[in-house]
Amino acid sequence: MVKVTGYNVRESHPHLFAAAVAAAILVAPTGQAVAAEVESLPSIGISLVDPLLNRVPDAITGNPAVENVVPGTGLAGRLLRLPENRGLRLGGLWLADTNVLLSGGSQPGKWSWNSALIIGANVDAEKLLAWKSASFGVQFLQFDGQDTNGQAGSVQGYNSLPGPKPRDRSELYQLWYRQALFDEKLIFRIGKIVPTYDFNNVARPVPTHEEGLDIPAVTGLLYTPVFVNPTLLGAIGGYYNSVYGFTLTLAPTRNTYLNYGTYDGNVTRGVQTGLTGPHFNGYYFNILEMGVDWVAARKYPGEFAIGGWYQTGLLRGSARVSEHGTGGFYLFGGQRIWSRSPVPVPADSNEKMVIPIAQDRHHASISMFLQFGVNDSDTLPVKDYFGLGLTGFGLVPLRPDDSVGVGMAESWLNPHLFKRPSELMFQGYYQAHLYAGAFFQPAISYIPTPGASPSVGSAVAVTFRFTLLF
Secondary structure (H helix, E strand, O other), rough: OOOOOOOOOOOOOOOEEEEEEEEHHHHHOOOOOOOOOOOOOOOOOOOOHHHOOOOOOOOOOOOOHOOOOOOOHHHHHHHHHOHHOOOOEEEEEEEEEEEOOOEEOOOOOOOEEEEEEEEEEEEEHHHHHOOOOOEEEEEEEEEEOHHHHHHOOOOOOOOOOOOOOOOOEEEEEEEEEEEEEEEEEEEEEEEEHHHHHOOOOOOOEOOOOHHHEEOOOOOOOOOHHHHOHHHHHHOOOOOOOOOEEEEEEEEOOOOOOEEEEEEOOOOHHHHOOHHHOOOOOOEEEEEEEEEEEEOOOOOOOEEEEEEEEEEEEEOOOOOOOOOEEEEEEEEEEEEEEEOOOOOOOOOOOOOOOOOOHHHHHHHEEEEEEEEEEEEEOOOOEEEEEEEEEEEEOOOOOOOOOOEEEEEEEEEOOOOOOOOOEEEEEEEEEEEEEEEEOOOHHHHHHHHOOOOOOOOEEEEEEEEEEEEEEE
């Protein structure tokens, strides 16, 4: 599930992104690279790269385009000698994949290809302008792809990269202002944003106050349900249909939070909000979430969150079904269930190391996650959802930054829209860290009951994804 939004850059403001970056370059001299966001962000809303802005993460989600507020590692800015010590950062990510439908689905034997590029500039206004706890961000997205999920007959989506038409798009993905108040206890972000970063985000890392205990990415699964709970499909803005709106975070303690957001709700009308400006026509999406994280037995971090949402306006499904407003409830959680601390590597009889000394730092762990969602809608595609998965980090000798995982997702479909009652999906993957910000990830997906139609047979698909953070 990948989502983005904004004015069409080519048609509306073709110089906006370039002007923002150029203005930032002119304001300050060159300098050494440091973090682009303040370190004291509370656990909620911290993206994969927020606490690790100047180094490559140990593991990444299957689709960083969906999960990261701050894209990439900032390498692009450092190569251009942008002074990060003055609060300027330029980064990005590129994802490309090849998919083949081995059997079943709507088009057995079909191949497809997808590519997503995001480039983002961030300004820490406290460092640059002495504007305390303020920051700004702008991102551009280019997507070119095919109907990968439709070929398999999947409603949930076994590949999170392609979304609705048009599947060749250039967008202003994000443009926001973020302000923290009262020692980071109250934070708001306003502008063109991606709500799925802050809400129902089971894939985001579980941060702790001790880096060695962090869960770098709860899962690297590629399928859409880990990024957007299927009961919210067609309602919440996200990748690649970002929306204009407002997010408010209250963080009374370092491990609890309360999030509220209100956004343009025209996604539910089928509007490609990523390609248009804001709408003020009575369609609004409101969402509230509260959560907590912890560390059990001083080495098993975990998190849990619950949320509710409500969509306003006249909603239409099939020709004969409509409703005035709808809402739903969801929950998710993640927990490390096994951990191996780094230990000295034994030497052989000749006092030589059996494996490289670097293996001394090799952590290994296994984490699990679960999801649940339900809504009362007669017009959205999914009524109820349940999902779970397991992820292993550093389990392969001499491969401390690799991860492996499996997941299951089952959605009960809207009987007004589909004849098949539910869609069940399984996926497994291995994510290999190649070098610096480069990752390669093969995955296999099995969909016993594709939701598009009862006549569509069980689908088996293989995906090969390459990810580059820069």
